[in-house]
Amino acid sequence: MRFYKNFILPYLVWAGLLIVIPLIMILIYAFTADGNSVLTVSFTFDNFKNILSSAYISVFWTSLKIGIITVLICLVLGYLMAYLIAQFSEKVQTILILLVTIPMWINMLLRTYAWISILSDNGLLNSLLTFLGLEPMSLMYTDFAVILGLVCDFLPFMIIPIHTSLSKMDKSLIEASYDLGANKFQTFKRVIFKLSIPGVVNGIIMVFLLSISSFVIPKLLGGGNYMMVGNLIESQFISVGDWNFGSAISFVLAAIMLVAIKITEKFDKTDE
Amino acid sequence: MKNSDVCIIELKGLTKTFDDQQVLKGIDLKIYENEFLTLLGPSGCGKTTTLRIIAGFEEPDMGEVLFNGVEISAVPPYKREVNTVFQKYALFPHLDVFDNIAFGLNLKKMPQDVIEQKVKKMLSLVGLSGYENRDVISLSGGQQQRIAIARALVNEPKVLLLDEPLGALDARLRKEMQSELKKIQQEVGITFIYVTHDQEEALSMSDTVVVMKDGEIQQIGTPIDIYNEPENRFVASFIGESNIIEGNMLDDCLVKFDGFEFECVDKGFKPNEEVEVVLRPEDIDIIAKDFKKKTKIHGKVESVVFKGVHYEIMVATENRTYKIHTTDYFAPDLEVGLSFGPEDIHVMYTMGWTA
Structure with a gap:
């Protein structure tokens, strides 16, 4: 036993180098600014004060909004799909879950580009509309396009944990509920849904974290002016070059995520 | 030993097939009010399937289930006046003891003070007063079993179905629960249909024992009948131990086996009919x-x-x-x-x- 514990060492080194040290660096960057010629680094809260300007607040607000909408859509669609999948025999369930995960084998950029060719002004969807004699619609570079991209990318992260909690549920609990006089709807409400809450919570956390911090999808489907927190961070590091401000935004984003996780977990424990 | 002559459940010619395997081959059975009836048999004999058909979890391929004379085989379980105690208790892990027992009453939208009163009464019946706010997962197997019984009985069913409810308990606790179950049955005065493969359990609790094998009923009778007058080799060897000997019936009250003639008390066989003789080890x-x-x-x-x-x-x-x-x-x-x-x-x- 003691011998096998040594196998964790490479991981500890890896995690230290690539996770802990960068996190500390972000923390240091967030609270410092370029100093003068005598002292090259100085401590400051200015980076955080800058975030409070209305332009940046609205970026956070957009991200939060898009994240919550994506979570809600994924929750409804994902629960429905997970529930339907769980009705099949175990063999069929394995195949269906495989089908759910297959899109993830394709590169995310490719999948997003596929949406561009479907949604763009002379794309697949508009060609179809014109063919049917309907007015073409401008779909690209809208909230709709971004949310559609996010939902399609992250839906499996909602389906899988919910399906796991549904499929491992003791079937005799459902029978007990019928036996005690609950019809199908009451059984779902009082037993099945309640017992699947851990899966729902996991799904919500994963989809929320992935969508609030995404930047490729909003950039491609939302257009160059579309700003979510991920895009803001990217621009600070890549084009503006203000690493201190970028780090402060990352820090705030991480804090929002932590709070969101804590709130969701609370929902898990106090379900009655 | 029947307490009543009013038939509450009647099964007529039930058959059921799962994946090409016929688990019930025509079950005919009358179950009376206030009766403690046990379906006894080895695993795979169809006893649990019979119980699940009465509960409404399975529909028979053929045959009828009559409840007070009304055919109910297509009625969903939540509309039947029976409740089940499940093999592995099946208590709801997200609810505490009180809410588990009150589950059925809450569905009936009873006033809260009535529910509280009924739950309290049930808890005292199963000897767990004061456990209302306990987490069901923290209870021992025996306690969970009692909660499961209380949860079923609180709905005042006409018939309580018990699917090997003591199977997961240790030997001593099982003995204790056996006498307790019998006591509870007499106290609430309803029909219990009990499924088990344990012959001792069946003999010590039941008014009527139904011995099953391969989807067919072998014998229906009181525990004493089943033990003393087994109808065939299977019943004789499954219940208690026995010496089973092939012989010939020479005449009424005269049987021949192992080369000797013996006086006996059995009649009504054809002259010289081939028979099997049971000698219980304690009778020799x-x-x-x-x-x-x-x-x-x-x-x-x-x-x-x-x-x-x-x-x-x-x-x-x-x-x-x-x-x-x-x-x-x-x-x-x-x-x-x-x-x-x-x-x-x-x-x-x-x-x-x-x-």
Whole structure:
């Protein structure tokens, strides 16, 4: 036993180098600014004060909004799909879950580009509309396009944990509920849904974290002016070059995520 | 020993097939009010399927389920006046003890004070007063079992179905729960239908025992009937231990086996009909002195095993080895005679034709 514990060492080194040290660096960057010629680094809260300007607040607000909408859509669609999948025999369930995960084998950029060719002004969807004699619609570079991209990318992260909690549920609990006089709807409400809450919570956390911090999808489907927190961070590091401000935004984003996780977990424990 | 002559559930010609395997081959059974009826048989005999059909979790392929004379085989479980105690309790892990028991009452939208009163009464019936706010997962197996019984009984069903409810408990607790279940049944005065593979459980609790094998009923009777008058070799060997011997019925009250004629109390067989004879190990006496004059069957003690209350002694005779239970000790290799009276011999029809 003691011998096998040594196998964790490479991981500890890896995690230290690539996770802990960068996190500390972000923390240091967030609270410092370029100093003068005598002292090259100085401590400051200015980076955080800058975030409070209305332009940046609205970026956070957009991200939060898009994240919550994506979570809600994924929750409804994902629960429905997970529930339907769980009705099949175990063999069929394995195949269906495989089908759910297959899109993830394709590169995310490719999948997003596929949406561009479907949604763009002379794309697949508009060609179809014109063919049917309907007015073409401008779909690209809208909230709709971004949310559609996010939902399609992250839906499996909602389906899988919910399906796991549904499929491992003791079937005799459902029978007990019928036996005690609950019809199908009451059984779902009082037993099945309640017992699947851990899966729902996991799904919500994963989809929320992935969508609030995404930047490729909003950039491609939302257009160059579309700003979510991920895009803001990217621009600070890549084009503006203000690493201190970028780090402060990352820090705030991480804090929002932590709070969101804590709130969701609370929902898990106090379900009655 | 029936407490009532009012038939509450009647099964007529039930058949059921799962994946090409016929688990029920025509079950006919009448279940009476206030009766403690046990479906007894080895695993795969169809006893649980029969119970699940009564509960409404399975629909029979053919046949009828009559509840107070009304056909209910297509009625969903939540509309039936029966409740089930499940094998592995099936308590809701997200609810505490109170809410588990109140589950059915809450669905009926009863006023909260009535629910509270009923739950309290049930908890005291199963001996767990004061456990209302406990987490069900923190309870022991025996306690969970009691909660499961309370959760079913609080709905005041006409019939309580119990699917091997004591199977997961240890031997001592099982004994304790057996007498408690019997007591609860008498207290609430409703029909219990109990499924088990444990013959001792069936004999000690039931008013009526239904012995099943391969989807067919072998015998229906009181525990005493089933034990003393088994109808065939399967019932005789499944319930209690027995020596089963092939023989011929020479005449009413006269049977021949192992080359000797014996007086017995069984009648109504065809002359010279081939039969099987049951001799329970505790009904045979071993005689060591003067046995050649007193007994017909002679043999030699082959082995002696101490079983606690009695010795299990195997006596090898010319035709077979007999199993005997006695409180007296006989040394191995001792020459002895075996003695039994007419009332100890039980004659059954042979089973060969069923296959």
